[in-house]
Amino acid sequence: MRRVLVTGASRGIGRAVATVFAENGDRVAVHYGRDADAAERTRARLPGTGHAVIAGDLGDPAAAQQVVETAIHALGGIDVLVNNAAVATSPATRHAVAEVDYAQWQQIWRQMTDVNLLGAVHVTYAVAKHLIDRGAPGSIVNIGSRGAFRGEPEFPAYAASKAALHAFGQSMAVALAPHGIAVSSVAPGFIGTERQEAKLASEAGDAVRAQSPFGRVGTPEEVAAAVRYLASSEAVWASGTVLDLNGASYLRT
Incomplete structure:
Protein backbone atom coordinates (compact mmCIF):
# COMPACT_ATOMS: atom_id res chain seq x y z
CA MET A 1 0.00 0.00 0.00
CA ARG A 2 1.32 3.40 -1.04
CA ARG A 3 0.19 6.88 -0.09
CA VAL A 4 -0.69 8.97 -3.17
CA LEU A 5 -1.39 12.69 -3.51
CA VAL A 6 -3.28 13.56 -6.71
CA THR A 7 -3.74 17.27 -7.32
CA GLY A 8 -6.79 18.44 -9.21
CA ALA A 9 -8.58 15.15 -8.53
CA SER A 10 -12.16 16.35 -8.22
CA ARG A 11 -13.08 15.26 -11.76
CA GLY A 12 -11.74 14.24 -15.18
CA ILE A 13 -8.20 12.92 -15.45
CA GLY A 14 -7.50 13.52 -11.78
CA ARG A 15 -10.51 11.48 -10.70
CA ALA A 16 -9.49 8.62 -13.01
CA VAL A 17 -5.94 8.71 -11.63
CA ALA A 18 -7.17 8.66 -8.03
CA THR A 19 -9.43 5.74 -8.88
CA VAL A 20 -6.76 3.61 -10.50
CA PHE A 21 -4.46 3.95 -7.49
CA ALA A 22 -7.27 3.16 -5.06
CA GLU A 23 -8.15 0.09 -7.11
CA ASN A 24 -4.54 -0.97 -6.64
CA GLY A 25 -5.02 -0.87 -2.86
CA ASP A 26 -3.36 2.51 -2.34
CA ARG A 27 -4.61 5.33 -0.11
CA VAL A 28 -5.27 8.57 -1.96
CA ALA A 29 -5.40 12.24 -1.02
CA VAL A 30 -7.90 13.87 -3.39
CA HIS A 31 -6.89 17.50 -3.82
CA TYR A 32 -9.22 20.13 -5.21
CA GLY A 33 -9.10 23.85 -5.78
CA ARG A 34 -12.73 24.96 -5.80
CA ASP A 35 -15.33 22.22 -6.17
CA ALA A 36 -15.60 20.52 -2.78
CA ASP A 37 -18.72 18.55 -3.76
CA ALA A 38 -17.01 17.03 -6.80
CA ALA A 39 -13.98 16.13 -4.71
CA GLU A 40 -16.20 14.40 -2.15
CA ARG A 41 -17.87 12.49 -4.98
CA THR A 42 -14.45 11.33 -6.11
CA ARG A 43 -13.60 10.08 -2.64
CA ALA A 44 -16.96 8.35 -2.31
CA ARG A 45 -16.26 6.39 -5.49
CA LEU A 46 -12.82 5.18 -4.42
CA PRO A 47 -12.56 1.58 -3.28
CA GLY A 48 -10.83 0.94 0.00
CA THR A 49 -10.49 3.11 3.08
CA GLY A 50 -8.26 5.84 4.48
CA HIS A 51 -8.66 8.29 1.61
CA ALA A 52 -8.71 12.04 2.23
CA VAL A 53 -10.01 15.21 0.57
CA ILE A 54 -7.75 18.25 0.70
CA ALA A 55 -8.49 21.81 -0.44
CA GLY A 56 -5.99 24.40 -1.56
CA ASP A 57 -5.26 27.02 -4.21
CA LEU A 58 -1.99 25.81 -5.70
CA GLY A 59 -1.44 29.25 -7.22
CA ASP A 60 -0.60 30.36 -3.68
CA PRO A 61 2.83 29.02 -2.62
CA ALA A 62 1.85 28.89 1.05
CA ALA A 63 -1.31 26.95 0.21
CA ALA A 64 0.67 24.54 -1.96
CA GLN A 65 2.96 23.72 0.95
CA GLN A 66 -0.04 23.33 3.25
CA VAL A 67 -1.69 20.88 0.85
CA VAL A 68 1.35 18.62 1.09
CA GLU A 69 1.58 18.91 4.87
CA THR A 70 -2.12 18.10 5.21
CA ALA A 71 -1.79 15.09 2.91
CA ILE A 72 1.19 13.80 4.88
CA HIS A 73 -0.81 14.08 8.09
CA ALA A 74 -3.95 12.50 6.61
CA LEU A 75 -2.21 9.57 4.92
CA GLY A 76 0.74 9.11 7.25
CA GLY A 77 3.16 10.09 4.48
CA ILE A 78 3.37 10.45 0.72
CA ASP A 79 5.03 7.95 -1.62
CA VAL A 80 3.61 9.10 -4.95
CA LEU A 81 2.73 12.55 -6.25
CA VAL A 82 0.67 13.18 -9.39
CA ASN A 83 0.75 16.82 -10.49
CA ASN A 84 -2.53 17.10 -12.38
CA ALA A 85 -4.07 20.39 -11.21
CA ALA A 86 -4.19 23.04 -13.92
CA VAL A 87 -6.06 26.05 -15.21
CA ALA A 96 -5.32 34.86 -28.68
CA VAL A 97 -3.09 37.89 -29.17
CA ALA A 98 -5.47 39.63 -31.57
CA GLU A 99 -8.46 39.20 -29.28
CA VAL A 100 -7.49 40.32 -25.77
CA ASP A 101 -6.23 43.53 -24.26
CA TYR A 102 -2.96 43.79 -22.37
CA ALA A 103 -4.58 43.49 -18.93
CA GLN A 104 -6.38 40.26 -19.92
CA TRP A 105 -3.18 38.93 -21.46
CA GLN A 106 -1.23 39.49 -18.26
CA GLN A 107 -3.95 38.10 -16.02
CA ILE A 108 -4.35 34.82 -17.91
CA TRP A 109 -0.61 34.30 -18.26
CA ARG A 110 -0.14 34.82 -14.52
CA GLN A 111 -3.07 32.56 -13.63
CA MET A 112 -1.89 29.68 -15.80
CA THR A 113 1.75 30.03 -14.84
CA ASP A 114 0.99 30.23 -11.13
CA VAL A 115 -1.07 27.03 -11.11
CA ASN A 116 0.08 24.90 -14.04
CA LEU A 117 3.79 25.41 -13.50
CA PRO A 137 12.07 6.17 -2.59
CA GLY A 138 9.12 7.63 -4.43
CA SER A 139 7.56 8.60 -7.73
CA ILE A 140 6.38 11.90 -9.18
CA VAL A 141 4.33 12.04 -12.37
CA ASN A 142 3.40 15.30 -14.08
CA ILE A 143 0.38 15.69 -16.35
CA GLY A 144 1.61 17.79 -19.26
CA SER A 145 0.10 18.26 -22.70
CA ARG A 146 0.46 17.66 -26.40
CA GLY A 147 0.12 21.43 -26.69
CA ALA A 148 3.61 21.83 -25.27
CA PHE A 149 4.95 20.47 -28.57
CA ARG A 150 2.49 21.48 -31.26
CA GLY A 151 1.66 24.93 -29.88
CA GLU A 152 -1.67 26.43 -28.82
CA PRO A 153 -2.20 29.72 -30.70
CA GLU A 154 -5.39 30.53 -28.79
CA PHE A 155 -3.93 29.45 -25.44
CA PRO A 156 -0.18 30.20 -25.58
CA ALA A 157 0.17 30.43 -21.80
CA TYR A 158 -1.24 26.92 -21.44
CA ALA A 159 1.22 25.47 -23.95
CA ALA A 160 4.14 27.35 -22.41
CA SER A 161 3.26 26.28 -18.87
CA LYS A 162 3.02 22.64 -19.91
CA ALA A 163 6.30 22.78 -21.87
CA ALA A 164 7.96 24.26 -18.79
CA LEU A 165 6.41 21.52 -16.64
CA HIS A 166 7.94 18.87 -18.90
CA ALA A 167 11.35 20.55 -18.63
CA PHE A 168 11.02 20.91 -14.87
CA GLY A 169 10.20 17.22 -14.58
CA GLN A 170 13.30 16.26 -16.51
CA SER A 171 15.46 18.50 -14.32
CA MET A 172 13.98 16.88 -11.22
CA ALA A 173 14.50 13.40 -12.68
CA VAL A 174 18.24 14.07 -12.68
CA ALA A 175 18.26 15.89 -9.34
CA LEU A 176 16.20 13.32 -7.44
CA ALA A 177 17.52 10.05 -8.90
CA PRO A 178 20.32 9.85 -6.29
CA HIS A 179 17.56 9.82 -3.66
CA GLY A 180 15.66 6.99 -5.34
CA ILE A 181 12.88 9.26 -6.60
CA ALA A 182 11.69 8.79 -10.18
CA VAL A 183 10.12 11.70 -12.06
CA SER A 184 8.28 11.47 -15.37
CA SER A 185 5.54 13.19 -17.36
CA VAL A 186 2.70 12.28 -19.66
CA ALA A 187 1.58 14.53 -22.52
CA PRO A 188 -2.07 13.81 -23.36
CA GLY A 189 -3.81 15.00 -26.46
CA PHE A 190 -7.54 15.75 -26.45
CA ILE A 191 -9.18 13.78 -23.64
CA GLY A 192 -12.91 13.20 -23.36
CA THR A 193 -13.55 14.51 -19.86
CA GLU A 194 -16.83 15.86 -18.49
CA ARG A 195 -15.63 19.36 -19.32
CA GLN A 196 -15.36 18.45 -23.00
CA GLU A 197 -18.72 16.71 -23.39
CA ALA A 198 -20.48 19.70 -24.92
CA LYS A 199 -17.73 20.30 -27.46
CA LEU A 200 -17.61 16.66 -28.49
CA ALA A 201 -21.39 16.64 -28.92
CA SER A 202 -21.35 19.79 -31.06
CA GLU A 203 -20.50 20.25 -34.74
CA ALA A 204 -16.86 20.68 -33.69
CA GLY A 205 -16.78 17.14 -32.27
CA ASP A 206 -16.09 15.39 -35.57
CA ALA A 207 -13.12 17.63 -36.29
CA VAL A 208 -11.69 16.95 -32.84
CA ARG A 209 -12.06 13.19 -33.28
CA ALA A 210 -10.50 13.40 -36.73
CA GLN A 211 -7.27 14.74 -35.23
CA SER A 212 -6.38 11.13 -34.46
CA PRO A 213 -6.22 8.41 -37.13
CA PHE A 214 -8.12 6.25 -34.62
CA GLY A 215 -11.08 8.57 -35.16
CA ARG A 216 -11.72 9.20 -31.48
CA VAL A 217 -10.40 11.09 -28.47
CA GLY A 218 -8.56 9.68 -25.50
CA THR A 219 -10.16 8.71 -22.21
CA PRO A 220 -9.21 9.70 -18.66
CA GLU A 221 -8.76 6.01 -17.90
CA GLU A 222 -6.09 5.69 -20.60
CA VAL A 223 -4.15 8.54 -19.03
CA ALA A 224 -4.61 7.02 -15.59
CA ALA A 225 -3.23 3.67 -16.75
CA ALA A 226 -0.10 5.36 -18.05
CA VAL A 227 0.32 7.30 -14.81
CA ARG A 228 -0.04 4.11 -12.77
CA TYR A 229 2.71 2.47 -14.82
CA LEU A 230 5.08 5.44 -14.58
CA ALA A 231 4.58 5.55 -10.81
CA SER A 232 5.34 1.84 -10.43
CA SER A 233 8.64 0.29 -9.36
CA GLU A 234 8.88 -1.32 -12.82
CA ALA A 235 9.09 2.13 -14.43
CA VAL A 236 11.96 3.62 -12.43
CA TRP A 237 14.20 3.33 -15.50
CA ALA A 238 11.74 5.50 -17.41
CA SER A 239 12.50 8.43 -15.11
CA GLY A 240 12.93 11.60 -17.15
CA THR A 241 10.60 10.50 -19.93
CA VAL A 242 7.74 12.50 -21.42
CA LEU A 243 5.21 9.96 -22.67
CA ASP A 244 2.96 11.02 -25.55
CA LEU A 245 -0.68 9.95 -25.17
CA ASN A 246 -2.37 11.48 -28.17
CA GLY A 247 -3.50 8.64 -30.44
CA ALA A 248 -0.94 9.57 -33.11
CA SER A 249 -2.61 12.96 -33.51
CA TYR A 250 0.76 14.69 -33.19
CA LEU A 251 4.12 13.03 -33.78
CA ARG A 252 7.27 14.52 -32.36
CA THR A 253 10.58 14.17 -34.15
Missing part, protein backbone atom coordinates in the same frame (compact mmCIF):
# COMPACT_ATOMS: atom_id res chain seq x y z
CA ALA A 88 -7.52 24.48 -18.33
CA THR A 89 -8.24 25.84 -21.78
CA SER A 90 -11.77 27.22 -21.99
CA PRO A 91 -13.63 30.18 -23.46
CA ALA A 92 -12.85 32.07 -20.26
CA THR A 93 -9.09 31.50 -20.57
CA ARG A 94 -8.79 32.00 -24.34
CA HIS A 95 -6.15 34.67 -24.99
CA LEU A 118 4.59 27.00 -10.15
CA GLY A 119 1.89 25.11 -8.29
CA ALA A 120 3.42 21.84 -9.45
CA VAL A 121 6.92 23.17 -8.73
CA HIS A 122 6.08 24.02 -5.13
CA VAL A 123 4.16 20.80 -4.44
CA THR A 124 7.02 18.79 -5.96
CA TYR A 125 9.54 20.55 -3.74
CA ALA A 126 7.55 19.80 -0.59
CA VAL A 127 6.97 16.14 -1.49
CA ALA A 128 10.60 15.63 -2.56
CA LYS A 129 11.87 17.09 0.72
CA HIS A 130 9.49 14.80 2.62
CA LEU A 131 10.82 11.75 0.77
CA ILE A 132 14.45 12.79 1.16
CA ASP A 133 14.02 13.44 4.88
CA ARG A 134 12.46 9.98 5.25
CA GLY A 135 15.20 8.39 3.18
CA ALA A 136 12.42 6.79 1.14
Whole structure:
Protein backbone atom coordinates (compact mmCIF):
# COMPACT_ATOMS: atom_id res chain seq x y z
CA MET A 1 0.00 0.00 0.00
CA ARG A 2 1.32 3.40 -1.04
CA ARG A 3 0.19 6.88 -0.09
CA VAL A 4 -0.69 8.97 -3.17
CA LEU A 5 -1.39 12.69 -3.51
CA VAL A 6 -3.28 13.56 -6.71
CA THR A 7 -3.74 17.27 -7.32
CA GLY A 8 -6.79 18.44 -9.21
CA ALA A 9 -8.58 15.15 -8.53
CA SER A 10 -12.16 16.35 -8.22
CA ARG A 11 -13.08 15.26 -11.76
CA GLY A 12 -11.74 14.24 -15.18
CA ILE A 13 -8.20 12.92 -15.45
CA GLY A 14 -7.50 13.52 -11.78
CA ARG A 15 -10.51 11.48 -10.70
CA ALA A 16 -9.49 8.62 -13.01
CA VAL A 17 -5.94 8.71 -11.63
CA ALA A 18 -7.17 8.66 -8.03
CA THR A 19 -9.43 5.74 -8.88
CA VAL A 20 -6.76 3.61 -10.50
CA PHE A 21 -4.46 3.95 -7.49
CA ALA A 22 -7.27 3.16 -5.06
CA GLU A 23 -8.15 0.09 -7.11
CA ASN A 24 -4.54 -0.97 -6.64
CA GLY A 25 -5.02 -0.87 -2.86
CA ASP A 26 -3.36 2.51 -2.34
CA ARG A 27 -4.61 5.33 -0.11
CA VAL A 28 -5.27 8.57 -1.96
CA ALA A 29 -5.40 12.24 -1.02
CA VAL A 30 -7.90 13.87 -3.39
CA HIS A 31 -6.89 17.50 -3.82
CA TYR A 32 -9.22 20.13 -5.21
CA GLY A 33 -9.10 23.85 -5.78
CA ARG A 34 -12.73 24.96 -5.80
CA ASP A 35 -15.33 22.22 -6.17
CA ALA A 36 -15.60 20.52 -2.78
CA ASP A 37 -18.72 18.55 -3.76
CA ALA A 38 -17.01 17.03 -6.80
CA ALA A 39 -13.98 16.13 -4.71
CA GLU A 40 -16.20 14.40 -2.15
CA ARG A 41 -17.87 12.49 -4.98
CA THR A 42 -14.45 11.33 -6.11
CA ARG A 43 -13.60 10.08 -2.64
CA ALA A 44 -16.96 8.35 -2.31
CA ARG A 45 -16.26 6.39 -5.49
CA LEU A 46 -12.82 5.18 -4.42
CA PRO A 47 -12.56 1.58 -3.28
CA GLY A 48 -10.83 0.94 0.00
CA THR A 49 -10.49 3.11 3.08
CA GLY A 50 -8.26 5.84 4.48
CA HIS A 51 -8.66 8.29 1.61
CA ALA A 52 -8.71 12.04 2.23
CA VAL A 53 -10.01 15.21 0.57
CA ILE A 54 -7.75 18.25 0.70
CA ALA A 55 -8.49 21.81 -0.44
CA GLY A 56 -5.99 24.40 -1.56
CA ASP A 57 -5.26 27.02 -4.21
CA LEU A 58 -1.99 25.81 -5.70
CA GLY A 59 -1.44 29.25 -7.22
CA ASP A 60 -0.60 30.36 -3.68
CA PRO A 61 2.83 29.02 -2.62
CA ALA A 62 1.85 28.89 1.05
CA ALA A 63 -1.31 26.95 0.21
CA ALA A 64 0.67 24.54 -1.96
CA GLN A 65 2.96 23.72 0.95
CA GLN A 66 -0.04 23.33 3.25
CA VAL A 67 -1.69 20.88 0.85
CA VAL A 68 1.35 18.62 1.09
CA GLU A 69 1.58 18.91 4.87
CA THR A 70 -2.12 18.10 5.21
CA ALA A 71 -1.79 15.09 2.91
CA ILE A 72 1.19 13.80 4.88
CA HIS A 73 -0.81 14.08 8.09
CA ALA A 74 -3.95 12.50 6.61
CA LEU A 75 -2.21 9.57 4.92
CA GLY A 76 0.74 9.11 7.25
CA GLY A 77 3.16 10.09 4.48
CA ILE A 78 3.37 10.45 0.72
CA ASP A 79 5.03 7.95 -1.62
CA VAL A 80 3.61 9.10 -4.95
CA LEU A 81 2.73 12.55 -6.25
CA VAL A 82 0.67 13.18 -9.39
CA ASN A 83 0.75 16.82 -10.49
CA ASN A 84 -2.53 17.10 -12.38
CA ALA A 85 -4.07 20.39 -11.21
CA ALA A 86 -4.19 23.04 -13.92
CA VAL A 87 -6.06 26.05 -15.21
CA ALA A 88 -7.52 24.48 -18.33
CA THR A 89 -8.24 25.84 -21.78
CA SER A 90 -11.77 27.22 -21.99
CA PRO A 91 -13.63 30.18 -23.46
CA ALA A 92 -12.85 32.07 -20.26
CA THR A 93 -9.09 31.50 -20.57
CA ARG A 94 -8.79 32.00 -24.34
CA HIS A 95 -6.15 34.67 -24.99
CA ALA A 96 -5.32 34.86 -28.68
CA VAL A 97 -3.09 37.89 -29.17
CA ALA A 98 -5.47 39.63 -31.57
CA GLU A 99 -8.46 39.20 -29.28
CA VAL A 100 -7.49 40.32 -25.77
CA ASP A 101 -6.23 43.53 -24.26
CA TYR A 102 -2.96 43.79 -22.37
CA ALA A 103 -4.58 43.49 -18.93
CA GLN A 104 -6.38 40.26 -19.92
CA TRP A 105 -3.18 38.93 -21.46
CA GLN A 106 -1.23 39.49 -18.26
CA GLN A 107 -3.95 38.10 -16.02
CA ILE A 108 -4.35 34.82 -17.91
CA TRP A 109 -0.61 34.30 -18.26
CA ARG A 110 -0.14 34.82 -14.52
CA GLN A 111 -3.07 32.56 -13.63
CA MET A 112 -1.89 29.68 -15.80
CA THR A 113 1.75 30.03 -14.84
CA ASP A 114 0.99 30.23 -11.13
CA VAL A 115 -1.07 27.03 -11.11
CA ASN A 116 0.08 24.90 -14.04
CA LEU A 117 3.79 25.41 -13.50
CA LEU A 118 4.59 27.00 -10.15
CA GLY A 119 1.89 25.11 -8.29
CA ALA A 120 3.42 21.84 -9.45
CA VAL A 121 6.92 23.17 -8.73
CA HIS A 122 6.08 24.02 -5.13
CA VAL A 123 4.16 20.80 -4.44
CA THR A 124 7.02 18.79 -5.96
CA TYR A 125 9.54 20.55 -3.74
CA ALA A 126 7.55 19.80 -0.59
CA VAL A 127 6.97 16.14 -1.49
CA ALA A 128 10.60 15.63 -2.56
CA LYS A 129 11.87 17.09 0.72
CA HIS A 130 9.49 14.80 2.62
CA LEU A 131 10.82 11.75 0.77
CA ILE A 132 14.45 12.79 1.16
CA ASP A 133 14.02 13.44 4.88
CA ARG A 134 12.46 9.98 5.25
CA GLY A 135 15.20 8.39 3.18
CA ALA A 136 12.42 6.79 1.14
CA PRO A 137 12.07 6.17 -2.59
CA GLY A 138 9.12 7.63 -4.43
CA SER A 139 7.56 8.60 -7.73
CA ILE A 140 6.38 11.90 -9.18
CA VAL A 141 4.33 12.04 -12.37
CA ASN A 142 3.40 15.30 -14.08
CA ILE A 143 0.38 15.69 -16.35
CA GLY A 144 1.61 17.79 -19.26
CA SER A 145 0.10 18.26 -22.70
CA ARG A 146 0.46 17.66 -26.40
CA GLY A 147 0.12 21.43 -26.69
CA ALA A 148 3.61 21.83 -25.27
CA PHE A 149 4.95 20.47 -28.57
CA ARG A 150 2.49 21.48 -31.26
CA GLY A 151 1.66 24.93 -29.88
CA GLU A 152 -1.67 26.43 -28.82
CA PRO A 153 -2.20 29.72 -30.70
CA GLU A 154 -5.39 30.53 -28.79
CA PHE A 155 -3.93 29.45 -25.44
CA PRO A 156 -0.18 30.20 -25.58
CA ALA A 157 0.17 30.43 -21.80
CA TYR A 158 -1.24 26.92 -21.44
CA ALA A 159 1.22 25.47 -23.95
CA ALA A 160 4.14 27.35 -22.41
CA SER A 161 3.26 26.28 -18.87
CA LYS A 162 3.02 22.64 -19.91
CA ALA A 163 6.30 22.78 -21.87
CA ALA A 164 7.96 24.26 -18.79
CA LEU A 165 6.41 21.52 -16.64
CA HIS A 166 7.94 18.87 -18.90
CA ALA A 167 11.35 20.55 -18.63
CA PHE A 168 11.02 20.91 -14.87
CA GLY A 169 10.20 17.22 -14.58
CA GLN A 170 13.30 16.26 -16.51
CA SER A 171 15.46 18.50 -14.32
CA MET A 172 13.98 16.88 -11.22
CA ALA A 173 14.50 13.40 -12.68
CA VAL A 174 18.24 14.07 -12.68
CA ALA A 175 18.26 15.89 -9.34
CA LEU A 176 16.20 13.32 -7.44
CA ALA A 177 17.52 10.05 -8.90
CA PRO A 178 20.32 9.85 -6.29
CA HIS A 179 17.56 9.82 -3.66
CA GLY A 180 15.66 6.99 -5.34
CA ILE A 181 12.88 9.26 -6.60
CA ALA A 182 11.69 8.79 -10.18
CA VAL A 183 10.12 11.70 -12.06
CA SER A 184 8.28 11.47 -15.37
CA SER A 185 5.54 13.19 -17.36
CA VAL A 186 2.70 12.28 -19.66
CA ALA A 187 1.58 14.53 -22.52
CA PRO A 188 -2.07 13.81 -23.36
CA GLY A 189 -3.81 15.00 -26.46
CA PHE A 190 -7.54 15.75 -26.45
CA ILE A 191 -9.18 13.78 -23.64
CA GLY A 192 -12.91 13.20 -23.36
CA THR A 193 -13.55 14.51 -19.86
CA GLU A 194 -16.83 15.86 -18.49
CA ARG A 195 -15.63 19.36 -19.32
CA GLN A 196 -15.36 18.45 -23.00
CA GLU A 197 -18.72 16.71 -23.39
CA ALA A 198 -20.48 19.70 -24.92
CA LYS A 199 -17.73 20.30 -27.46
CA LEU A 200 -17.61 16.66 -28.49
CA ALA A 201 -21.39 16.64 -28.92
CA SER A 202 -21.35 19.79 -31.06
CA GLU A 203 -20.50 20.25 -34.74
CA ALA A 204 -16.86 20.68 -33.69
CA GLY A 205 -16.78 17.14 -32.27
CA ASP A 206 -16.09 15.39 -35.57
CA ALA A 207 -13.12 17.63 -36.29
CA VAL A 208 -11.69 16.95 -32.84
CA ARG A 209 -12.06 13.19 -33.28
CA ALA A 210 -10.50 13.40 -36.73
CA GLN A 211 -7.27 14.74 -35.23
CA SER A 212 -6.38 11.13 -34.46
CA PRO A 213 -6.22 8.41 -37.13
CA PHE A 214 -8.12 6.25 -34.62
CA GLY A 215 -11.08 8.57 -35.16
CA ARG A 216 -11.72 9.20 -31.48
CA VAL A 217 -10.40 11.09 -28.47
CA GLY A 218 -8.56 9.68 -25.50
CA THR A 219 -10.16 8.71 -22.21
CA PRO A 220 -9.21 9.70 -18.66
CA GLU A 221 -8.76 6.01 -17.90
CA GLU A 222 -6.09 5.69 -20.60
CA VAL A 223 -4.15 8.54 -19.03
CA ALA A 224 -4.61 7.02 -15.59
CA ALA A 225 -3.23 3.67 -16.75
CA ALA A 226 -0.10 5.36 -18.05
CA VAL A 227 0.32 7.30 -14.81
CA ARG A 228 -0.04 4.11 -12.77
CA TYR A 229 2.71 2.47 -14.82
CA LEU A 230 5.08 5.44 -14.58
CA ALA A 231 4.58 5.55 -10.81
CA SER A 232 5.34 1.84 -10.43
CA SER A 233 8.64 0.29 -9.36
CA GLU A 234 8.88 -1.32 -12.82
CA ALA A 235 9.09 2.13 -14.43
CA VAL A 236 11.96 3.62 -12.43
CA TRP A 237 14.20 3.33 -15.50
CA ALA A 238 11.74 5.50 -17.41
CA SER A 239 12.50 8.43 -15.11
CA GLY A 240 12.93 11.60 -17.15
CA THR A 241 10.60 10.50 -19.93
CA VAL A 242 7.74 12.50 -21.42
CA LEU A 243 5.21 9.96 -22.67
CA ASP A 244 2.96 11.02 -25.55
CA LEU A 245 -0.68 9.95 -25.17
CA ASN A 246 -2.37 11.48 -28.17
CA GLY A 247 -3.50 8.64 -30.44
CA ALA A 248 -0.94 9.57 -33.11
CA SER A 249 -2.61 12.96 -33.51
CA TYR A 250 0.76 14.69 -33.19
CA LEU A 251 4.12 13.03 -33.78
CA ARG A 252 7.27 14.52 -32.36
CA THR A 253 10.58 14.17 -34.15
